[in-house]
Amino acid sequence: xxxxxxxxIVDRWVIIAAERGRRPTDFETPRPTPGGxxxxxxxxxxxxxxxxxxxxxPEDTAPNEPGWQLxxxxxxxxxxxxxxxxxxxxxxxxxxxxxxxxxxxxxxxxRHDWTMADGPPKAIDRVLEAYQVRLSDLYRDPRLRYCVIFxxxxxxxxxxxxxxxxxxxxVPVVPRRTKSKLKAALEYYGRKERCIFCDTxxxxxxxxxxxxxxxxxxxxxxxxxxxxxxxxxxxxxEHSHDYAALGSESRARLAKVMQQCLAxxxxxxGAPSYNYVLNVAPNPAxxxxxxxxxxxxxxxxxxxxxxxxxVTQVAGFEWGxxxxxxxxxxxDAAQFLRDVMNEDIR
Amino acid sequence: xxxxxxxxIVDRWVIIAAERGRRPTDFETPRPTPGGxxxxxxxxxxxxxxxxxxxxxPEDTAPNEPGWQLxxxxxxxxxxxxxxxxxxxxxxxxxxxxxxxxxxxxxxxxRHDWTMADGPPKAIDRVLEAYQVRLSDLYRDPRLRYCVIFxxxxxxxxxxxxxxxxxxxxVPVVPRRTKSKLKAALEYYGRKERCIFCDTxxxxxxxxxxxxxxxxxxxxxxxxxxxxxxxxxxxxxEHSHDYAALGSESRARLAKVMQQCLAxxxxxxGAPSYNYVLNVAPNPAxxxxxxxxxxxxxxxxxxxxxxxxxVTQVAGFEWGxxxxxxxxxxxDAAQFLRDVMNEDIR
Numbered sequence: 001x002x003x004x005x006x007x008x009i010v011d012r013w014v015i016i017a018a019e020r021g022r023r024p025t026d027f028e029t030p031r032p033t034p035g036g037x038x039x040x041x042x043x044x045x046x047x048x049x050x051x052x053x054x055x056x057x058p059e060d061t062a063p064n065e066p067g068w069q070l071x072x073x074x075x076x077x078x079x080x081x082x083x084x085x086x087x088x089x090x091x092x093x094x095x096x097x098x099x100x101x102x103x104x105x106x107x108x109x110x111r112h113d114w115t116m117a118d119g120p121p122k123a124i125d126r127v128l129e130a131y132q133v134r135l136s137d138l139y140r141d142p143r144l145r146y147c148v149i150f151x152x153x154x155x156x157x158x159x160x161x162x163x164x165x166x167x168x169x170x171v172p173v174v175p176r177r178t179k180s181k182l183k184a185a186l187e188y189y190g191r192k193e194r195c196i197f198c199d200t201x202x203x204x205x206x207x208x209x210x211x212x213x214x215x216x217x218x219x220x221x222x223x224x225x226x227x228x229x230x231x232x233x234x235x236x237x238e239h240s241h242d243y244a245a246l247g248s249e250s251r252a253r254l255a256k257v258m259q260q261c262l263a264x265x266x267x268x269x270g271a272p273s274y275n276y277v278l279n280v281a282p283n284p285a286x287x288x289x290x291x292x293x294x295x296x297x298x299x300x301x302x303x304x305x306x307x308x309x310x311v312t313q314v315a316g317f318e319w320g321x322x323x324x325x326x327x328x329x330x331x332d333a334a335q336f337l338r339d340v341m342n343e344d345i346r
Numbered sequence: 347x348x349x350x351x352x353x354x355i356v357d358r359w360v361i362i363a364a365e366r367g368r369r370p371t372d373f374e375t376p377r378p379t380p381g382g383x384x385x386x387x388x389x390x391x392x393x394x395x396x397x398x399x400x401x402x403x404p405e406d407t408a409p410n411e412p413g414w415q416l417x418x419x420x421x422x423x424x425x426x427x428x429x430x431x432x433x434x435x436x437x438x439x440x441x442x443x444x445x446x447x448x449x450x451x452x453x454x455x456x457r458h459d460w461t462m463a464d465g466p467p468k469a470i471d472r473v474l475e476a477y478q479v480r481l482s483d484l485y486r487d488p489r490l491r492y493c494v495i496f497x498x499x500x501x502x503x504x505x506x507x508x509x510x511x512x513x514x515x516x517v518p519v520v521p522r523r524t525k526s527k528l529k530a531a532l533e534y535y536g537r538k539e540r541c542i543f544c545d546t547x548x549x550x551x552x553x554x555x556x557x558x559x560x561x562x563x564x565x566x567x568x569x570x571x572x573x574x575x576x577x578x579x580x581x582x583x584e585h586s587h588d589y590a591a592l593g594s595e596s597r598a599r600l601a602k603v604m605q606q607c608l609a610x611x612x613x614x615x616g617a618p619s620y621n622y623v624l625n626v627a628p629n630p631a632x633x634x635x636x637x638x639x640x641x642x643x644x645x646x647x648x649x650x651x652x653x654x655x656x657v658t659q660v661a662g663f664e665w666g667x668x669x670x671x672x673x674x675x676x677x678d679a680a681q682f683l684r685d686v687m688n689e690d691i692r
Contacts, residue, residue, distance in 0.1 A: 005571040010526050014571040018675040079671050092549045094570050150662030158661025175667030180356050203438045224440050225351040225360040277666030308665050315504030316496030319654050320623030321521030325425050329364040
């Protein structure tokens with residue numbers, strides 16, 4: 001059983017997942033993994049994963065058989081487990097709890113060599129649908145306070161399997177960074193009765209220089225204080241705290257914007273490794289002990305997607321301070337991507 | 347001129363250092379660099395760096411000539427510059443200021459192939475003395491609110507030059523992570539009239555299982571909620587907020603503990619890349635507008651060193667949430683290092 005432990009000085013939870021099977025001397029940099037017989041996520045190898053939780057597949061195919069377009073399966077080496085009780089407790093001044101939660105893998109395509117940047121948007125739309133379905137299902141469990149939905153692409157981004165996939169982790173605490181965002185959103189709303197994300201978006205749209213894609217329902221931009229070169233955020237233009245409520249037409253539009261962003265990053269950075277993170281709201285089913293920022297979520301929180309290309313090393317300065325040095329101005333990144341897009345259209 | 351920009355939602359400053367000369371397409375993973383004629387930090391190449399700010403060298407040698415044991419020089423490609431005014435300003439809802447500060451390099455040895463893990467402790471002591479001298483000097487400038495002192499060792503840790511060196515960055519804001527620590531320390535002191543770092547240390551010493559080195563003046567331990575495998579913290583046993591006030595005998599002891607920690611990590615992790623960060627107190631010379639946690643620093647803040655081996659990839663989960671998965675329990679790491687140490691002594 002893994003454990004969640006809280007740093008007593010910095011308010012941060014860490015999952016200690018020692019049972020994941022690595023010995024102290026047993027660290028390796030991830031390398032690309034081959035498809036075919038050895039790949040647990042390739043079509044035909046369905047028995048190499050735990051039984052599927054949800055899939056997009058023709059009606060005449062059976063679960064855990066070939067023929068699918070997308071599968072969601074439990075992670076075979078989960079950092080958290082769904083069975084048991086959270087069992088919050090103290091050890092002297094330290095706080096800890098059992099590693100309860102869910103750790104799922106979205107197998108995005110039967111094809112080992114599919115890349116999201118190539119699209120088509122319809123294939124990305126299926127991934128976005130899987131996130132909605134699993135998010136809604138996991139949030140029926142009030143123990144699970146937050147769902148982290150993310151994709152690691154490429155070895156530099158920490159992907160240990162090359163087969164296209166993303167991950168969903170439902171955790172029994174609200175992570176530190178999400179908590180900061182929720183608090184900031186609540187404080188801002190308290191002062192202005194407006195959403196801080198809506199205002200940020202309005203300002204970026206007015207200034208124009210960091211906008212990459214300005215589409216009917218979604219805006220992709222390089223944020224003012226980007227941590228990483230070519231970091232991109234995608235916001236829905238209309239205020240909404242609930243990703244799962246996104247309609248299917250809107251979802252198809254989002255898929256297209258994502259595909260464009262990922263495709264434009266290639267000429268800029270040469271097929272970079274990247275992480276993306278879908279920032280959703282915490283679980284409204286969480287009741288006793290929930291902090292006051294939970295109540296105002298529909299008004300002050302705004303879901304969004306962050307795309308983080310992994311081209312710079314994070315070093316002592318960043319680890320020690322939580323302060324970042326970004327060698328590319330976000331205006332320059334946006335300009336570069338707009339130029340790529342304009343050439344593409346011509 | 348670089349800029350400091352603040353994320354309007356998460357309270358975090360980023361240095362946008364676009365002038366550091368990299369074009370958008372121009373990213374490379376750091377690789378080991380050769381010594382000799384091409385290395386700007388090797389002995390004999392003193393003219394390849396800006397003039398030295400401080401050095402340890404025999405009296406019969408002139409500044410910027412060979413013969414030195416340690417040099418401190420300004421970074422040739424600084425992320426921040428000392429000349430000018432901070433010029434704090436808003437752009438709509440965004441906050442920014444000019445990139446004022448200092449960015450210095452501590453050249454730790456004339457020898458390209460010296461490694462800190464090999465010692466001798468006397469060579470590390472010289473590095474620790476350089477940190478004291480530069481910290482005291484930089485804190486005479488009230489614009490510089492915090493000094494980040496760190497070492498990147500190895501390509502995975504972001505070191506762009508292989509010659510042994512560390513860096514000092516003096517910044518015009520208190521970084522986010524330091525601010526969290528200062529606030530937590532103040533709150534704890536307000537409740538208990540005790541230092542949270544002293545209490546953490548006392549608890550670790552009582553529990554014993556995460557202690558690696560328990561020496562007369564310093565304790566090295568694997569913290570309860572370690573972010574990374576084999577993360578180690580070194581605390582002075584006696585409460586002190588002021589690293590610069592450390593006496594020379596105590597400093598020599600610290601050098602020895604550091605050398606042992608770095609040496610023991612080798613059999614554990616195979617000569618890992620690592621970052622270390624010396625967490626000092628913010629600049630007491632900062633006057634107008636300083637938050638209340640500044641006043642109580644001598645009582646509630648406790649300087650400490652964090653050693654962060656870079657053996658795991660940080661991925662979407664961590665970037666998105668500020669929440670970490672650590673595959674090695676700190677008790678196991680400490681046990682492993684104690685075993686190495688005991689074999690070493692036998």
